Amino acid sequence: MLGSANHDTSVSMPRIPGPGETILATGAASGPGGKGLNQAVAAARSGASTTFVGAVGDDEAGERLRGVLIEEGVRAGLSVSERPTGTAFVMVADDGENAIVVVAGANGDGAAITAEAASALASAGSGDLVLAQLEVPLDAVLSAFRSAKERGATTVLNAAPSRPLSDDQLALVDVLIVNQHECLDLAGAPVEGVGGAAVADAARLLAARVGTVVVTLGSEGALVLSAGEATRIPAFPVTAVDTTAAGDTFCGALVSRLAAGDPLAAAVPFASAAAALCVQRSGAAASAPRLDEIMELLESRAWSA
Numbered sequence: 001m002l003g004s005a006n007h008d009t010s011v012s013m014p015r016i017p018g019p020g021e022t023i024l025a026t027g028a029a030s031g032p033g034g035k036g037l038n039q040a041v042a043a044a045r046s047g048a049s050t051t052f053v054g055a056v057g058d059d060e061a062g063e064r065l066r067g068v069l070i071e072e073g074v075r076a077g078l079s080v081s082e083r084p085t086g087t088a089f090v091m092v093a094d095d096g097e098n099a100i101v102v103v104a105g106a107n108g109d110g111a112a113i114t115a116e117a118a119s120a121l122a123s124a125g126s127g128d129l130v131l132a133q134l135e136v137p138l139d140a141v142l143s144a145f146r147s148a149k150e151r152g153a154t155t156v157l158n159a160a161p162s163r164p165l166s167d168d169q170l171a172l173v174d175v176l177i178v179n180q181h182e183c184l185d186l187a188g189a190p191v192e193g194v195g196g197a198a199v200a201d202a203a204r205l206l207a208a209r210v211g212t213v214v215v216t217l218g219s220e221g222a223l224v225l226s227a228g229e230a231t232r233i234p235a236f237p238v239t240a241v242d243t244t245a246a247g248d249t250f251c252g253a254l255v256s257r258l259a260a261g262d263p264l265a266a267a268v269p270f271a272s273a274a275a276a277l278c279v280q281r282s283g284a285a286a287s288a289p290r291l292d293e294i295m296e297l298l299e300s301r302a303w304s305a
């Protein structure tokens, strides 16, 4: 697992304020976050042997994040950068919607992350999966993916936040995970096209460039394109309290099952169950469910189907 680690400050409010508007918060909390760390915690909680590679500052927040990884049973390949530990400010509205501002700090230190990844990947081999996102410099991700592929490992990119990627860059990706907006962006489709047909068309364009594409559709579930087939996996019907880290939990849980040898047809429902549990709780990394909870939800659906 390679990516960002942040100290998150999360504030609850009736609704996300508009430009120039001030509103009163109904609560505030802080805790670990960052797409990379969230995904690493989700993978470990869902049963995978997990190493996290990233960078933090030489500060209290960095030490706290190291402690969180150790507590979660994640091996911490954390480089200590001269930049401060990354920070995110998360606004969560009563309807579960969120808006996030990230200060990258140490997560922008590509050289530190690349060096750390090189040593973590030295022992990687076939059967291992390397999952990354784009909250750290792209060069660090691409260089880790190159060495992962040289060693026969499988690469998974959660292309979030979205940015353009060339065919050569996508050629390093075995499995691409995007949400609807990232799917449209990456395929070069107009952003106003969010919704069924436009997203499905964009996903098909991406599937011609990457072998396997998974598009997460929020409460509508996920669309999987692999080996020329498109399959829609429904979400679990739950009431969302806070969707922060839903995508991260989905990615971490998906990779955990792929690493265990599951086919996509089993790994995606598992990831959807993990994400459905996550959206019913507040927080980022803290809201990732454990293996027994995910299995219980999957089994309850099997009974009711």
Ligand SMILES: Nc1ncnc2c1ncn2[C@@H]1O[C@H](COP(=O)(O)OP(=O)(O)OP(=O)(O)O)[C@@H](O)[C@H]1O
Pocket (backbone or CB within 6 Å): 160, 179, 180, 215, 216, 217, 218, 219, 220, 221, 222, 235, 236, 237, 238, 239, 240, 243, 244, 245, 246, 247, 248, 250, 271, 272, 273, 275, 276, 279
């Ligand atoms: N309201 C919901 N009810 C049930 N499952 C949900 C809900 N919202 C999200 N999910 C699950 O989480 C997965 C990821 O959600 P989404 O597509 O919103 O990702 P995202 O935009 O990356 O999320 P975020 O940025 O909030 O972490 C979905 O595929 C679905 O399985």
